[in-house]
Amino acid sequence: MTEEPLVRWDWIARNWANGGPTAISALLENHVVMAFLPVLFGLVVALPLGLACVRWRWLYQPTAALMNVTYSLPSLVLFSIFLSVTGLTRSTVVIPLTFFALAVLIPAVVDGLASVPDPVRQSAVAMGFRPARRLLRVELPVAVPVVLAGLRVATVSSISLVSVGALIGQGGLGNLFIDGWQRQFYTPIVVGIVLIVLLAVLADGLLVLAQRLLTPWSRARRTA
Amino acid sequence: MxxxxxxxxxxxxxxxxxxxxxxxxxxxxxxxxxxxxxxxxxxxxxxxxxxxxxxxxxxxxxxxxxxxxxxxxxxxxxxxxxxxxxxxxxxxxxxxxxxxxxxxxxxxxxxxxxxxxxxxxxxxxxxxxxxxxxxxxxxxxxxxxxxxxxxxxxxxxxxxxxxxxxxxxxxxxxxxxxxxxxxxxxxxxxxxxxxxxxxxxxxxxxxxxxxxxxxxxxxxxxxxxxxxxxxxxxxxxxxxxxxxxxxxISAKEVRLSPSPSDLVTDEDGRALGWRTADGLAAHGTFNPETDSLRVALDAALLSPNGTAVAVDEEGRVRGVAGRDAIDELLAEYAPPAAGRAPGGSSGGSSSGAGDSEGAPA
CATH class of the missing domain: 3.40.50.300 (P-loop containing nucleotide triphosphate hydrolases)
Incomplete structure (x- = not known):
């Protein structure tokens, strides 16, 4: 028996786009969708919920506690809970991952709004901003760097967590791991790891770029 | 209002x-x-x-x-x-x-x-x-x-x-x-x-x-x-x-005397210092048009002979004011004498813009 190489390039070439659902490119696409939807849903929910937690302070402690408990649950447990509701579909992965994203994003929104310096908020009031406009034009924009920092964590962890979905056949690139383990064939595993890491680095890089473009005013403030 | x-x-x-x-x-x-x-x-x-x-x-x-x-x-x-x-x-x-x-x-x-x-x-x-x-x-x-x-x-x-x-x-x-x-x-x-x-x-x-x-x-x-x-x-x-x-108190009313000969000036009339046996000594200046009596007094105190030098905007000497001249003005603006025990009591009238008594408890 000849020694199995770590990477068989011909296998990659044959399976990159073979048209089937197990093609690497199809898995990559699935992975991207399943990793980003939870972050998107998470952000949409975390913004109003975070605002509510700032407006009604008593809400924050129970919300944060609930989110932390959710975060401490192994993702597999959550998947199995939703498996009975949503079956072997993407939703069984996307819904739990949305909860994980929320656990990071709600505190990020709350901390972001708390990061608005008091003199800034007060001068906005004194200039004659009404509450809604003050929130949209002053407080949220000033909160952006902190919210984006949370978004980076949520995005990268979501990209990594999707692979666990492979256990129910919805793991994007994670499916390559199962394939590899079952056949004692390393190439799919290496491909999966490399692509997930690249995806995470790319997504994080894009978010950093977005931060630079969105908040040119914040770069030096941290050192100031 | x-x-x-x-x-x-x-x-x-x-x-x-x-x-x-x-x-x-x-x-x-x-x-x-x-x-x-x-x-x-x-x-x-x-x-x-x-x-x-x-x-x-x-x-x-x-x-x-x-x-x-x-x-x-x-x-x-x-x-x-x-x-x-x-x-x-x-x-x-x-x-x-x-x-x-x-x-x-x-x-x-x-x-x-x-x-x-x-x-x-x-x-x-x-x-x-x-x-x-x-x-x-x-x-x-x-x-x-x-x-x-x-x-x-x-x-x-x-x-x-x-x-x-x-x-x-x-x-x-x-x-x-x-x-x-x-x-x-x-x-x-x-x-x-x-x-x-x-x-x-x-x-x-x-x-x-x-x-x-x-x-x-x-x-x-x-x-x-x-x-x-x-x-x-x-x-x-x-x-x-x-x-x-x-x-x-404006220094405008300070009585100025002509510049004495021991005040050394440059060709533009700007003061350089007081002539003494050891060379030039420091001098203090004030501008009567813009400065207060406090500046004039300060200028006098900074000069070895107690005389302040009055200058114009360009720094040219207009005259000098000795301590006697400053004293005259100080006396004129002395606080009202009547009823001012060291403990201080309110009441009485005085000059001063925007003067109105508060309502102490």
Whole structure:
């Protein structure tokens, strides 16, 4: 028996786009969708919920506690809970991952709004901003760097967590791991790891770029 | 004119921040609220633009009760300068200054044009317009804060310890700048500070407040220094009241003598020093047109022969004033003699702008 190489390039070439659902490119696409939807849903929910937690302070402690408990649950447990509701579909992965994203994003929104310096908020009031406009034009924009920092964590962890979905056949690139383990064939595993890491680095890089473009005013403030 | 009529602010826990305050803030002048922390000066200021609402009593702005005006509308008509500037970190300087014009619905172009004028007015390089606040020094940020407050040309300006977070040299220049601006703009300014020297320097009228939110004395700065209403005010004013009071007497009336021969000047007539056996000795100068008696006295004390050199704007010698000449003027402006026991009692009349007695408890 000849020694199995770590990477068989011909296998990659044959399976990159073979048209089937197990093609690497199809898995990559699935992975991207399943990793980003939870972050998107998470952000949409975390913004109003975070605002509510700032407006009604008593809400924050129970919300944060609930989110932390959710975060401490192994993702597999959550998947199995939703498996009975949503079956072997993407939703069984996307819904739990949305909860994980929320656990990071709600505190990020709350901390972001708390990061608005008091003199800034007060001068906005004194200039004659009404509450809604003050929130949209002053407080949220000033909160952006902190919210984006949370978004980076949520995005990268979501990209990594999707692979666990492979256990129910919805793991994007994670499916390559199962394939590899079952056949004692390393190439799919290496491909999966490399692509997930690249995806995470790319997504994080894009978010950093977005931060630079969105908040040119914040770069030096941290050192100031 | 802004009036406080029996204004009290009591918080739910029973703390009284402002206690039955009645006073008038004259139009077109600087009125300073000064006092130790906890005296209710900032609370009083913020009740004017309703960032805090009074528990009882009335505050009127040109006769209208401020509580009848929708707060954001009221605030857009009143400039506000906050401690540490409170600039919006995510907006460029020009847009920070244009904040209120934008809120009032001005076009972007008009608002920005106005903002550029204001940057110039407060002595800032227009090249800073495109920068962000973090790129400016504390003093520059505070100037932007003043420009922002003035953007919509409000008749009233509220300033809440605006210069307390900058170093003393910058503070002094910001104070001078404010006085220069005020001589042009003649706004009705309410200025809050805990620094009595700042109060005395800037105020046309100074309202001294004591802990518990009560007015201790309200008077022109010169009157305050010579006739503090009680021990609290006297202590709060601190040392050297007699000397500091001289800042409010113009040196214009100092009798000048012709320049003596031992004062050495250059070919333009600028003083170089006093001729002595050991060479030139230092001299002190004052400009009778712009300086106070305090500067003249200081100049006299700095010269070995006790003689101050009077100069004009260009520094050319116009004459000299010996200590006898300064003494004559000091005698003329001596505080009123009658009924001034060292313990100090209120009452009696005196000269001084904006002089009105407060309502000590």
């Amino acid at each position: 802004i009036t406080f009529e029996d204004v009290t602010k009591r918080y739910r826990d029973g703390t009284v921040a402002v206690d039955d305050l009645s006073l008038e803030v004259p139009t077109g002048a600087i009125t300073v609220f000064v006092g130790p922390s906890g005296c209710g000066k900032t609370t009083s200021l913020r009740m004017i633009n309703r960032m805090i609402d009074a528990t009882s009593g009335r505050i009127t702005l040109d006769g209208q009760d401020v509580r009848e005006i929708d707060p954001p509308t009221l605030r857009r008509g009143i400039g506000y300068v906050i401690q540490q500037a409170g600039l919006f970190p995510h907006r460029k300087i020009v847009d920070n200054v244009a904040t209120v014009p934008y809120l009032l619905g001005w076009s972007k172009k008009k608002a920005r044009t106005r903002a550029m004028e204001l940057l110039e007015l407060v002595g800032l390089d227009p090249g800073l317009a495109g920068r962000y606040p973090f790129q400016l020094s504390g003093g520059q940020q505070q100037r932007v804060g003043v420009a922002r407050a003035l953007a919509a040309d409000p008749p009233v300006l509220l300033m809440d310890e605006p210069f307390s977070a900058v170093d003393p040299i910058v503070r002094a220049s910001l104070q001078d700048e404010l006085l220069r601006l005020q001589s042009e703009l003649r706004k009705t300014i309410v200025f809050v500070t805990h620094d009595i020297d700042e109060a005395v320097k800037l105020g046309d009228t100074v309202a001294v407040m004591r802990v518990g939110g009560r007015l201790a004395q309200m008077a022109g700065p010169a009157t305050l220094l010579t006739e503090p209403a009680d021990d609290f005010v006297r202590e709060f004013l601190g040392r050297d009241r007699g000397i500091r009071r001289l800042s409010f």
